[in-house]
Amino acid sequence: MKDLDSLLPGAGVNTRLSHIGYDPSDYHGFVNPPVVRASTVLFPDAKSMETRNKKYTYGTRGTPTTDALAEAINALEGSAGTVLVPSGLAAVTVAILAYVAAGDHVLIVDSVYGPTRHFCDTILKRMGVEVDYFDPSIEAAIETLFKPNTTVVLTEAPGSNTFEMQDIPAIAAAAHKHGAVVLMDNTWATPLYFRPLDFGVDVSIHASTKYPSGHSDILMGTISANAEHWPRLIETHGTLGLCGAPDDSYQILRGLRTMGIRLERHYESALAIATWLEDREEVARVLHPALPSFPSHHIWKRDFKGASGIFSFVLKASDPQKVKPKAHAFLDALSYFGLGYSWGGYESLAVLVNLSDRKIAKAPTEGPVIRLQIGLEDIVDLKADIERGFSAANAV
Numbered sequence: 001m002k003d004l005d006s007l008l009p010g011a012g013v014n015t016r017l018s019h020i021g022y023d024p025s026d027y028h029g030f031v032n033p034p035v036v037r038a039s040t041v042l043f044p045d046a047k048s049m050e051t052r053n054k055k056y057t058y059g060t061r062g063t064p065t066t067d068a069l070a071e072a073i074n075a076l077e078g079s080a081g082t083v084l085v086p087s088g089l090a091a092v093t094v095a096i097l098a099y100v101a102a103g104d105h106v107l108i109v110d111s112v113y114g115p116t117r118h119f120c121d122t123i124l125k126r127m128g129v130e131v132d133y134f135d136p137s138i139e140a141a142i143e144t145l146f147k148p149n150t151t152v153v154l155t156e157a158p159g160s161n162t163f164e165m166q167d168i169p170a171i172a173a174a175a176h177k178h179g180a181v182v183l184m185d186n187t188w189a190t191p192l193y194f195r196p197l198d199f200g201v202d203v204s205i206h207a208s209t210k211y212p213s214g215h216s217d218i219l220m221g222t223i224s225a226n227a228e229h230w231p232r233l234i235e236t237h238g239t240l241g242l243c244g245a246p247d248d249s250y251q252i253l254r255g256l257r258t259m260g261i262r263l264e265r266h267y268e269s270a271l272a273i274a275t276w277l278e279d280r281e282e283v284a285r286v287l288h289p290a291l292p293s294f295p296s297h298h299i300w301k302r303d304f305k306g307a308s309g310i311f312s313f314v315l316k317a318s319d320p321q322k323v324k325p326k327a328h329a330f331l332d333a334l335s336y337f338g339l340g341y342s343w344g345g346y347e348s349l350a351v352l353v354n355l356s357d358r359k360i361a362k363a364p365t366e367g368p369v370i371r372l373q374i375g376l377e378d379i380v381d382l383k384a385d386i387e388r389g390f391s392a393a394n395a396v
């Protein structure tokens with residue numbers, strides 16, 4: 001244990017995942033941290049109460065359990081500080097709220113997570129913030145979209161459901177030239193496969209609900225900022241009264257320990273199935289950034305270290321009347337793939353994607369877009385399940 005601090009930064013990713021965030025010698029040698037639940041924290045005397053000169057002061061400001069998770073995330077992200085919030089969506093909305101004010105203009109990628117768009121189109125607009133969406137393939141041409149009042153650029157790569165990559169270094173460079181803060185929803189890659197702050201992003205956002213949880217049973221979000229943008233983030237988080245629960249933090253930290261090996265398996269299985277789907281005659285296109293045929297594959301290859309287990313494919317349906325019936329027949333014939341939202345758990349999921357809210361990055365036209373989360377099951381069984389789906393769709 002003695003040399004952990006000096007050894008860990010240079011260690012392999014699974015070694016780091018096994019040891020970051022908490023040192024067992026801090027708590028009697030127990031391998032995992034205690035779950036400290038708290039509102040009240042007692043002060044030893046009136047003077048320390050007045051000055052709040054104490055590491056822990058109140059439950060909303062963190063406990064040893066939430067700190068263990070936040071420190072682990074800082075180690076993975078290379079961030080100055082991380083705050084925990086009760087869901088991935090809250091991670092996005094709190095991050096945006098930290099850096100906007102009435103009269104500002106924000107640029108949001110058009111392939112953004114749907115509920116993020118809804119927040120921007122409702123609450124942000126009500127607050128008097130102007131919102132524009134940009135083409136995920138824009139690269140350095142984003143420069144033309146900046147206005148004197150542009151304060152925030154939000155990226156999400158790859159984009160939700162259609163998985164377009166974005167040139168993050170080019171977008172970040174343009175944003176910084178115009179004095180805007182760059183936020184990135186990095187849920188898909190996790191910090192194991194992409195570290196946003198190393199590529200010019202200021203604030204990295206995650207739905208820990210997904211791979212860090214890994215078991216479809218916890219909701220949580222993390223927001224991690226570089227040194228320049230950390231004070232504003234921690235201040236906003238405290239002011240809004242948001243906090244991640246200690247029990248949930250414990251579970252997310254537990255999930256992180258195995259996330260590296262789980263992700264390797266998700267990566268491998270999803271890519272194998274995506275490659276297999278490309279050759280199926282029922283499939284018009286596969287939307288997976290690690291496939292060489294995917295339009296923005298070169299960016300994934302340049303910047304990312306891996307791919308997670310979620311991608312989409314376009315089921316061929318030339319007759320517009322049959323788009324939905326074919327998709328429903330496919331989904332209803334699945335047994336191992338559950339029909340459900342979210343992803344990142346051990347089990348496979350399928351969903352018919354709705355892209356009607358897109359403004360620029362339009363939906364594919366060859367048929368319905370079906371998103372698959374490839375879980376930890378055996379590939380042969382998942383392929384057989386998909387075959388059953390195709391048979392049912394072909395019969396429509």
Ligand SMILES: *Cc1c(COP(=O)(O)O)cnc(C)c1O
Pocket residue numbers: 087088089090092113156160185187188207208209210219220221342
């Ligand atoms: C799921 C998801 C979220 C929201 O996470 P919740 O914990 O379900 O609120 C945010 N961003 C992306 C990209 C997601 O996939």
